[in-house]
Every structure is written in C-alpha cells, then in structure tokens.
Amino acid sequence: MSGPLEGIRVIDLTSVAMGPYATQIMGDMGADVVKIESRDGDVFRHAGPARHAGMGAPFLNFNRNKRSVVLDLKSPDDAASLRALVKDADVFVSNVRPKSMARLGLDDAALRALNPRLVYCGAYGFSEQGRYAGRPAFDDIIQAMSGIAAIQANATTGEPAYVNTIIADKTAGLTIAWAVAMALYERERSGLGQAIEVPMFETLVGFGMMEHLAGRTFDPPEGPMGYERLLSSARRPYRTQDGFIALLPYTTAQWQRFFRLAGRPEVAEDPRYMEPAQRSRNIHTLYGMLADLVAERSTAQWLALLAEADIPHSEVLSMDAVMADPHLHEAGMVQSHQHPTEGALTGLGIATRFSRTPGSIRRLAPTLGQDAMADIAAEWSVSVGC
Template sequence: MPGPLHGIKVVDLTTVIAGPYATQTLGDMGADILKVEPPGGDIMRAPGPARSPGMGAAFLNCNRNKRSITLDVKREQDLAKLRALIAEADIFVHNMRMGAARRSGLDPETLLARHPRLIYCAIVGFGQDGPYRDRPAYDDVIQAAAGWAALAERAGEVPRYAPTVVADKTTALFAVGAINAALYHREVSGEGQAIEVPMFEAMVSFLAIEHLGGRSFAPPLGPSGYSRALSPHRRPYRTADGFIAVMPYTGAHWRAFFRAAGRDDWADEPALGEAAARAAMIDILYERLADCLTARRTAEWVAMLEEADVPCSTINSFENLLDHPHLKATGFFETVEHPSEGRLVGTRPPVRFSKTPCSIDKQAPGRDPANI
C-alpha cells in the first residue's frame, strides 16, 4: 500500500534544515515533493563531508523522497513557472521572510484568493503579528532567544547551544503536524488555509512544558525552571571504566537501585515513597547515585539494572549506533545506492503505519542540471 499522503502534491520552496526536514517527512508519508532550489542550489548542499561538491551529508539526510528543479524567483519568467506549479499543488511550503514573499506575490492572501483549496505553510523566524516579524532567524539565534541556551547556566554552566539544530528540527515537526491537520480540515470542509509556523514561538512552547515552572501560576508560585532537569548532578555518571546513563524515576526505581548498590539504608528512606518529597531532595539523590556508580564497571551496572528494571543505557556514539543490536533487529539503518553519490547509509522513517507504510522511493536530488 502507498503511504498515507499518497496523491498529495507539495511545492517545497525551503532551504537549510527546518523546511527540508518537514517536507522530507511528508515525502516519507507518500506525498509527491517538488523541491524548488535557487541557482546554485540549497545552501545546505555545501557543508561536508561530501563525495562531490554540493552533495553534503546533511543535505542528503533531509532531502530524500523529492524531485528538484532550479528556479530563480527574482526573474519574472521563473516566478511565473513557480506560480504555475503552485496552482497544481495541494501544499506550498516556504521559509522566506514574509516581506520577500509579498514582493513576489507569494503571500497567503494572493495565493489563497486564486487557489482556495491550497494549504499554504510559511515557516518563519517570529510570529508575524509581533515586532520581530522581519528579523532573520537561524537555529542558534532561536536557541538563544527562546531560552534554551540559558538553561545550561541554570544548571551551573555557561550558556550554550545544544550540539544539534534542535530549533530547526522541532519547528519542522510542528509544521508536519499543522499541515496534516489542515489536510484533514480541507477533507471535511473543502477549504484550504494559511499556516504560520514561527520558530521562536514553537521553541518557547516546547520549553515551557516543564520550564515555565512556578511562573505557570498568577501570582507565581516560584521561579521558572524544572528542578530535576536543571540539577547540576543530572548527567551521564562515571563508572569504574567509563560512563552510564541511569534514570531512577519512581520510588520503586530508587529503592531498586540503592538495594542493587548495597545501600539498604538509603533504599529504606520514607521520602522515596512520595513524589513531592523525592523532587525536593533530587540533588541529594543524584549525588548518591553518582557516588554509587563508580564502584562497578559499566557492563556490570547495565546487567544489574536491567534485571532490577531500573531505566539505564550505555552512552552511545553514532559509531556505536550503527552496530546497535536493537537498531540492527529493526533494520533502522539502510545502505542504499545513490544515483550520483554511490553507496550511502541512511535511516528508515521512524514512524510505522500498519496499513499505509512510509517508504523511501527517491534519494536526495543530485546536482545534474537535467535534474535540478
């Protein structure tokens, strides 16, 4: 069976990560994605490593299941071609600033007036009803603006970015959810609509779940922040020969861990039986955890804690993950043949549909002028 979005046509005028990852996800679900690139190609083609110019790893990893053409939307002739493509599409996605979209006649008002069934999705830096609407936005800027970078400072470090483009990829998933909801609305009403997915607001919403904390109440019941996540003692812990992740969460977990570590005195503390009491002493508990773990080797702890049903994991690198027994069993990493780049290693779509499975039908588009 084809994927759940089989038959849906998407015109993808996005670059870098947020837009391309969103449209790749739609493509994995069966949508027909036409990627429109500027002369010279998507800027994300450049960063390596790469076997050939313009075919960097990150580009390959967020542009599968797409066809590609080159259009210079600053030229009226190419802009007319783009408008003709949009007229035949179900979905139009872009990550231009809205001022540029309006100057090109690619704003939602213009396009929806002509194509009332169109689903128009704009991935922008900041919501368009605020004073920051015209500001440029990239992942690092949004991590700083949305409060992510400052969380490290709350945990006793200097402000820092996550070592992944978390704002781009999180925003991409917001866009996928919104587009699928709009498709459902169109199915029952016959109407298209405009969707705005602002990176800043998406990331503030993402972080506010736990970190709005005491400021969730009016008047506040305390400062912002989630104490467990911000504890300076929450980290991968040293063992006798390396590191391990251990996450006792319930009272039963904590008791099982301390008994496995030979600390029945800590396991018998009444406070472990109450969630609020555990939260109040979380720094102490994490310190005790760290003290205990240095006594044994990582493999010993993993075996003991799995037996005790305490959540834990080794600290995996991507080199480890490529040979991970669970990922091997599920066939998650696949070796494929790219038309121009040879053998590549990639991931299967992580979401499973029982009746309309995702699939990978095309590798990322190459730089052959006949292709783009």
C-alpha cells in the same frame, strides 16, 4: 498505497533544515514533493563532507523523496511557471520572508486566489504578529532567545550552552509536518485550504518551557521557574569504574530496588527519598548519592544488575555505536542505499510506522535541477484531469 499522503502534491520553497526536514517527512509518507531551488542551490548542498560539489551529507539527509527544479523567481517567466504549478498543488511550504514573497507575487493571498484548496505554510524565524517579524534567525539565535541555551547552562560556571543538534530547526520542522497534515484533514471537510504560520522562536519557547514554567505556572508565582530535577547539577551520565552509564530510577519502587542492590537498604526506607514529594525536594542529594554509588562498580556489572532489577538504564553510546546498535538495524532505522551520483550511502529509515499505508524511501536526494518543470507540470495536470 505507498503512504498516507499518497496523491498529495507539495511545492517546497525551503532551504537548510527546518523546511526541508518537514517536506522530507511528507515525502516519506507518500507526498510528491517538488523542491524549488535557485541556481546556487540549497545552502545545505555545500555543507561537507561531500563526494561531489553540491551534494553534501547534510543535504542528502534532509532531502530524500523530492524532485529538484531550478527557478529564478525574480524572472517573470519562472515565477509564472511556479504559479501555474500551484494551481495543481495541495501544499506550498516556504521559509522566505513574507515581504519578499509578496514582492514576488507568491504570498498566501495571491496563491490561494489561484487555488482555494491550497494549504500554504510560511515557516519563519518569528511570528508576523510581533515586533520581531522579519528578523533573520538561525538555530543558534533561536536557542539563545528561547531560553534553551540558558537551560543548558553549565552547573558550575553558569555559562550558557547550545544543544549540540539543530533542535530549533528540527522542532519547527516537525511542527510544520503535523500542522500541514491537520490542515489537509480539515480541508476534507471544508473543501478549502488555509494559511499556516510556523515561527521557530515561538515554537521553541512552547517546546522548551512547558516543564520549566514551574512556579511561574501560577499567578502569583508559587516559586521560581525551572524543573528542578532536570536542572540538578548532579543529573548527568554517571561515571562507573571504567566508563559511563545513564541511570534513572523514577518510581519509588525503582529507587528502593536500586538502593538495595547498591548495598544501601537503609536509604530505601528513608521517607526523605522514598516519599515522592519529599524526594522531589531532595533530588540534588539523591542524585549525588547515585553518582557516588555508581562509581563503585564497572559498567558491565551495573548493566547486568540494573537489567535484572528492571531499572531504566543505558550505556552512553557514541555516535558510531548508535549507528551499530542491533535494535536499530532490526527496526530498519539504519539502511544502505546506492545513489545514482554519490554511490554507496548509509541513511536513516522511517521511524513512524503505518499498518496499511507505510511510508517509503522512493527517491534519494536529487542533484540540483535534475527535474524539468514542464515535465512535472504536465504530469500533475494530466493526473488532476483524470
């Protein structure tokens, strides 16, 4: 077996990041993923840098282990071809708005009438159950609406800020992947597929607010919202004499070891900082002391001391340094590939490991329309017939 989803057929009618990330995970785990694109292709094809038009770096990194078929779904013939393929599919993932899918005759009810075992996943900006249904959404918009931008606010100015990764898209993509896997597991017992809705807004609210509900967890509230430790203005990478380190003593024993090796043994015995409940109330002061003490030594000195004391820490690595990290190379997370049209590429490996059915990278990202719908339909139909 090439992966835990070997034999699963996925029709991928998604673009940009949320859906493609999810279907790439399915492909990595052995699923046969057919990406349906318009004649213009996925928007991410045109995001640079690129060696050739339509093969931008973001597209390459979100679309391995897929085949590409070009269809005009407004064409009755092309739409009919897609519906025919659905009869032999296991999963259909779309981030097209539901009203548009209904007009095309590709909504959940229509496709599951053709194939009752189909798992149909609609990935949208907002749930169809609320007033925002159908609104357009992109990562920045969802970060702002979900509270993430406010959580990231500058501690001095209060100005909101975006997380510098498409966290809404990728969090929703991960959710699509596990939701589809759960639906496939349930299908093994019931024999029936079902519809899944994964909305970015609600998904990111659930993801971002769990620890930040804080006092609002209780009714009436027992305090304001916000996990105080994370929102401390002093929580940041700490400046050393010649750089920065990340440092997080967490348990009482770790805090005590830190203050002793930093030459402040009296703090290690102070109940204001060593008793867990009081430490939480004094976290701003504690982190301030941490910053002052770290500035007294070099990065190399701190790395040696903290390793010896078994206190959680790290250098602050640049993006280039991350890609050079020896552990990641040993774990197979940085890989070299030879793409048929794009030449030598550096890519990311598969982090999740299965002992019997490991995932694999069998195909690199496809050129636009490199596969023929007729060939795929014949292959799937023959396979089903067998």
